[in-house]
Amino acid sequence: MASGLDVKTTSIIPLNGKNFPTWKVQCRMALMRDGVWGIVAKTEVSPSPDKAEDLAKFVARRDRALATIVLSVDPSLLYLLGDPQDPAVVWEKLTNQFQKKTWANKLALRRKLYSLRLKDGESIQKNIKEMTEIFDGLAVIDDPITEEDRVVHLLASLPESYDILVTALEANVEVPKIETVTERLLHEERKMKERSGSETNDEMKAMFENRQSKGKGPKCYHCG
Numbered sequence: 001m002a003s004g005l006d007v008k009t010t011s012i013i014p015l016n017g018k019n020f021p022t023w024k025v026q027c028r029m030a031l032m033r034d035g036v037w038g039i040v041a042k043t044e045v046s047p048s049p050d051k052a053e054d055l056a057k058f059v060a061r062r063d064r065a066l067a068t069i070v071l072s073v074d075p076s077l078l079y080l081l082g083d084p085q086d087p088a089v090v091w092e093k094l095t096n097q098f099q100k101k102t103w104a105n106k107l108a109l110r111r112k113l114y115s116l117r118l119k120d121g122e123s124i125q126k127n128i129k130e131m132t133e134i135f136d137g138l139a140v141i142d143d144p145i146t147e148e149d150r151v152v153h154l155l156a157s158l159p160e161s162y163d164i165l166v167t168a169l170e171a172n173v174e175v176p177k178i179e180t181v182t183e184r185l186l187h188e189e190r191k192m193k194e195r196s197g198s199e200t201n202d203e204m205k206a207m208f209e210n211r212q213s214k215g216k217g218p219k220c221y222h223c224g
Helices: 019-031 037-041 052-068 075-080 088-096 103-115 124-140 145-155 160-170 180-216
Strands: 005-007 008-012
Touching: 008 019, 019 037, 019 052, 019 103, 019 124, 037 052, 037 088, 052 088, 075 088, 103 124, 103 160, 124 145, 124 180, 145 160, 145 180
Parallel strands: none
Antiparallel strands: 005 008
16 A cells, blocks of 8 residues: 655655656645645746845745655656756656646547446445546546536446436436535445345355255154
């Protein structure tokens, strides 16, 4: 299990080369919370050298931003950064390396999205997680999926065992929120597991009783 960098109360899962969309969001939120995102985004410029006190504070905040970014990158990828000095430069390097805004990348993510199908017995939570990661990846490369389409894609990926729930959701006049759909799906999965467990117990009970009845053998009428 990947360990996270504890930035005050925020845990950032280290960038490993495959999780850039989620890492980018988490790291940006941490930088915003620390009030240093403007330095990384280049919307905040360094004070002039004659303002020594302001410049010192800026440098300290810039170093904090740099540390937050670099310490949230897996050590195996640090070679990409060289000798990091400027958080804005580091952020740009990582973005250029992992955020490839090409039609081929869009195609790959779209194909993955369209082929994602949940099989009976598989975890719906895992399916939702995988689909959310694809949505996030598409958003990062400027190919966002609307909330309505997210709901459609999620429901379309379900097996027939979820047909009753899907039909109930389709009865809504408006497309339900993705949070509502997710909650209903997780609840339905729990119900399925409970039913499956109950059926298994009934089968085991019936098998046990059947074995007991067979083990009694024929009654001996000479024994009284």
